[in-house]
Amino acid sequence: MKVKRYLVHDMNEAMIKIKSELGMDAVILNTRKIKKGGLFKFFSKPLLEVVAAIDEQPISTTKQVPIAARTEHSEVPPVIREAPAPNKSELEMSELKDMVAALIKKVESIENKTEPATETETPSDRYIEVLKELEIQAPIAKKIIEIVQRQINLSEKNHDTVMNAIKVIAREYLGDIKTIDTDMPGKPSVYMFLGPTGVGKTTTLAKIAARLALVDNKQVGLITADTYRIAAVEQLKTYSEILGIPLEVIYEADELDTAVKHFKDKDYILIDTAGRSHKSKELKSDYDELVHYLDDVNIFLVLSMTTSYKDLKSIIDSYQFLEQYRLLFTKLDEANSFGNILNTRVLTGQPLSYFTIGQSVPDDIEVADKERIIQYIFETES
Structure with missing residues (x-):
């Protein structure tokens, strides 16, 4: 024929x-x-x-x-x-x-060169897709698989071994965890909470203050510069009264110097700031006005776990004037995926600190344990 x-x-x-x-x-x-x-x-x-x-x-x-x-x-x-x-x-x-x-x-x-050649898909490609389905960004997923591939054979026959190796590498990428410093060279140690509006800065600050005062028996002073929202001031006043922790409210940046001196005998001073849109032009100037009156300050950048990676990246870019800070994620109880913990850690190179997992003060906060993070990220992997 x-x-x-x-x-x-x-x-x-x-x-x-x-x-x-x-x-x-x-x-x-x-x-x-x-x-x-x-x-x-x-x-x-x-x-x-x-x-x-x-x-x-x-x-x-x-x-x-x-x-x-x-x-x-x-x-x-x-x-x-x-x-x-x-x-x-x-x-x-x-x-x-x-x-x-x-x-x-x-x-x-x-x-037709544009048709997908599924026959040529490699095991590494398949495992990269597994990580991308867990909301891990493609460049990070590729790097992890490259490292794993040097150590073991990527095969469906040893899937469990491959996934365990992936988790080990991902755990290494998480780096060190850095929370409130306990070995203070001098006191008081000052911590400022920054982040966009609605992420839960005030509640998070209250949870940490409660832990320091009730669990660690530390002397704590609270300062709020978030006078744009009356509700935020009233909320922190309520926490202050319940926890027995003194609170200073400042309306102008130059009042911060007096408030800090008022708490000079404390172990820790926690400063709440106004939530600003990360697109606000005043973001850096507001920060500069406050830190002008501080000799030394540690920063917690508070981010919501429900925020998309694209928006997280935009927020982080808007805070690029910060040289050092600690990543603090809220609302893990409301999130469906947790790959952005790893994405943000790799993107910024800054250490993770705490996670909040609910609204209850002081209970719903935990240290960002690496084993727990891996569990969060990979719990949906089948």
Whole structure:
């Protein structure tokens, strides 16, 4: 069986080519239009695809008249072709068409370079996809898999071993955890809480203050500069009264100096700041005005776990004027995925500190333990 495929402008052109190349006994198996931008994108007009075939050893029923029997007036041509007998059964023809269709599909997949070649997907590609499904950014996922691949064979047969190795590398990427310093060279140690509005800075500050005062028996003073929201001041006043921790409210930056001196006998001073949109032009100037009155300050950048990576990156970019800070994530109880913990840690190079897991003060806060983080990130991996 000889099969040929033609790309022509119309059926007449197809018939001429088929007759000249395959002969009168050729059978047309399939025709279809190829639209502009289809299989061969350099054609500007639609084309017609015609697939024809011929049996290279046809069953011939041709009878020839012996030359000696020919006469001058004979109306019988030198070669008489009788009506051809059926070439194939309908079933055979259907099978032939299926074979040709499969051949066409294979040719198209080779010609169309944009089609995904799933057959060439490697084990490393598959494991990168696993990490991306866990909301780990592609560059980080690729780096982790590259490291794992140097150590063990990536195979579905040892999936559990591969995943364990991935978790080990991810754990290393998390780096050191840095919370409130306990080995203070001098006191008081000052901590300022920064971050966009709505992430829970005030509640988080109260949770840490409660731990320091009730669990660690430390002397703590609270300062709030968040006078834009009356509710925030009242909220911190309520916590202050319940916990027995003194609170100073400042309305102007220059009042901070007096408030800090008022708490000079304390072990820790925690400063709440106003929530600002990370797109605010006053973000850096507000910060500069406050730190001008502080000899030394440690920063917690408070971020919500429910924020998308794109927005987290935008927030972090807006705080690029900070040289050092500690990442503090809130609302883990409201999140569906936790890959952004790793993403943000790698993006900033800054240490993780605490997580908040609810609204209860002082209970719903925990130190950002690395084993716990890995559990958070990979708990949905099946």
